[in-house]
Amino acid sequence: MPDTLFQKIWDAHTVRTLPSGQTQLFVGLHLIHEVTSPQAFDMLRQHGWRVARPDRTFATVDHIVPTLERQRPFLDVMAEEMTGALERNCREHGINLWSAADADQGIVHVIGPELGLTQPGMTIACGDSHTSTHGALGALAFGIGTSQVRDVLASQCLALEPLKVRRIDVNGRLASGVYAKDVILTIIRRLGVQGGVGFAYEYGGTTIEAMSIDERMTVCNMSIEGGARAGYVNPDETTFAYLRGRRFAPAGDAFDRAVRWWRTIASDAGAPYDDRVAFDAAAIEPTVTWGLNPGQSVGVREPIDAASEDEALAFMGFTRGGQVQGTPIDVAFIGSCTNGRLSDLEEAARLVRGHRVARGVQALVVPGSQAVSREAEASGLAQTFIDAGFEWRGAGCSMCLGMNPDRLTGRQMCASSSNRNFKGRQGSPTGRTLLMSPAMVAAAAIAGEVVDVRTLIPEP
Numbered sequence: 001m002p003d004t005l006f007q008k009i010w011d012a013h014t015v016r017t018l019p020s021g022q023t024q025l026f027v028g029l030h031l032i033h034e035v036t037s038p039q040a041f042d043m044l045r046q047h048g049w050r051v052a053r054p055d056r057t058f059a060t061v062d063h064i065v066p067t068l069e070r071q072r073p074f075l076d077v078m079a080e081e082m083t084g085a086l087e088r089n090c091r092e093h094g095i096n097l098w099s100a101a102d103a104d105q106g107i108v109h110v111i112g113p114e115l116g117l118t119q120p121g122m123t124i125a126c127g128d129s130h131t132s133t134h135g136a137l138g139a140l141a142f143g144i145g146t147s148q149v150r151d152v153l154a155s156q157c158l159a160l161e162p163l164k165v166r167r168i169d170v171n172g173r174l175a176s177g178v179y180a181k182d183v184i185l186t187i188i189r190r191l192g193v194q195g196g197v198g199f200a201y202e203y204g205g206t207t208i209e210a211m212s213i214d215e216r217m218t219v220c221n222m223s224i225e226g227g228a229r230a231g232y233v234n235p236d237e238t239t240f241a242y243l244r245g246r247r248f249a250p251a252g253d254a255f256d257r258a259v260r261w262w263r264t265i266a267s268d269a270g271a272p273y274d275d276r277v278a279f280d281a282a283a284i285e286p287t288v289t290w291g292l293n294p295g296q297s298v299g300v301r302e303p304i305d306a307a308s309e310d311e312a313l314a315f316m317g318f319t320r321g322g323q324v325q326g327t328p329i330d331v332a333f334i335g336s337c338t339n340g341r342l343s344d345l346e347e348a349a350r351l352v353r354g355h356r357v358a359r360g361v362q363a364l365v366v367p368g369s370q371a372v373s374r375e376a377e378a379s380g381l382a383q384t385f386i387d388a389g390f391e392w393r394g395a396g397c398s399m400c401l402g403m404n405p406d407r408l409t410g411r412q413m414c415a416s417s418s419n420r421n422f423k424g425r426q427g428s429p430t431g432r433t434l435l436m437s438p439a440m441v442a443a444a445a446i447a448g449e450v451v452d453v454r455t456l457i458p459e460p
């Protein structure tokens with residue numbers, strides 16, 4: 001019987017059906033970080049339990065880590081405490097940790113794929129909502145809460161409800177200036193921020209197939225913002241080429257054997273889906289949010305089509321029928337697990353080259369990992385940003401959530417390449433976030449206001 005990747009991975013990892021009706025699922029890879037793990041380790045300690053599979057558990061610091069001054073102890077007492085706790089817990093349980101000074105530190109969803117830890121056919125769990133990112137490589141990846149982090153640490157298993165699968169096809173060519181970020185914002189705008197509840201999203205179609213793994217990660221990353229529990233793309237030649245030679249990927253004959261198996265776990269032709277929707281890539285515009293969730297978005301040249309979201313409009317300072325284009329910005333943030341990879345920085349740098357950040361705008365580039373940072377520095381990309389007046393920071397989550405000193409103040413308006421725009425997300429209760437692609441953020445930083453990136457793209 002033809003089947004979906006979702007069902008094949010689910011079945012292969014099912015330990016048993018629990019009396020609650022949930023499935024006990026074996027977790028192939030558990031990623032942890034400094035914010036959601038300390039309480040989980042404390043609970044483990046209270047029970048006298050050990051980590052069941054330290055060999056399948058990997059840790060990094062990302063959420064609270066400072067991006068400017070990394071000398072220890074950190075000036076931020078909370079950051080030092082959380083980092084110290086993770087370091088102690090990992091030492092005690094024999095877990096591989098990339099801490100602030102380590103060459104492979106970075107945002108957990110950036111380093112997993114980068115190091116080849118994320119592989120097709122895996123089940124992956126992490127105490128962070130955007131774990132769906134890893135689905136870009138054909139894995140089933142779930143964001144979990146702190147008590148579930150404890151469960152996975154103790155048993156390497158999770159209790160989960162089975163999901164339905166919605167196939168989302170995007171077909172055709174994206175126009176110049178339209179990126180993976182615009183694709184996922186458009187999908188969420190149409191299907192709604194609750195539209196994916198109870199579903200895993202399977203992305204396919206010629207547009208998705210033509211995307212790099214980085215672009216697929218941007219799409220899968222925001223599945224959770226559309227309400228889906230997971231999002232994935234079937235593994236293909238692009239996936240295998242991405243993984244070849246990565247540190248934790250199989251090597252030599254083992255890689256070839258793995259590829260043979262990875263091919264079999266992709267959804268079969270004729271696989272049953274619970275729902276199907278399709279999008280035309282040619283109709284997708286550079287997209288920007290105007291409201292307080294990622295579904296409240298609009299094409300940059302379109303009028304805001306809010307039906308009744310008066311509170312969101314008032315908070316953001318927009319009016320129904322008005323435009324986001326032309327909105328002055330105070331801060332520009334390029335980074336996060338959605339758009340903090342090298343290809344994101346390359347695309348943004350194309351816009352920046354030869355320009356200066358507008359007067360009065362604070363512009364930050366925060367690489368998703370130290371590896372991204374090193375590559376950008378070696379290739380001259382970092383200098384391009386610095387020459388244009390951007391601040392070049394150390395790797396971490398930074399202003400995506402403002403847990404470290406990188407925060408909005410007052411009612412600042414921020415053009416951001418991250419994934420969430422609710423009130424207070426960037427550290428100021430009255431700060432305002434406009435989500436968009438990294439290229440759009442770069443264009444806004446240069447112009448000092450939201451602009452249509454297509455007007456600034458240099459000739460090839």
Ligand code: SF4
Binds near residue numbers: 336397401419
């Ligand atoms: S970059 Fe933002 S969304 Fe991604 S893991 Fe960090 S805080 Fe979460």
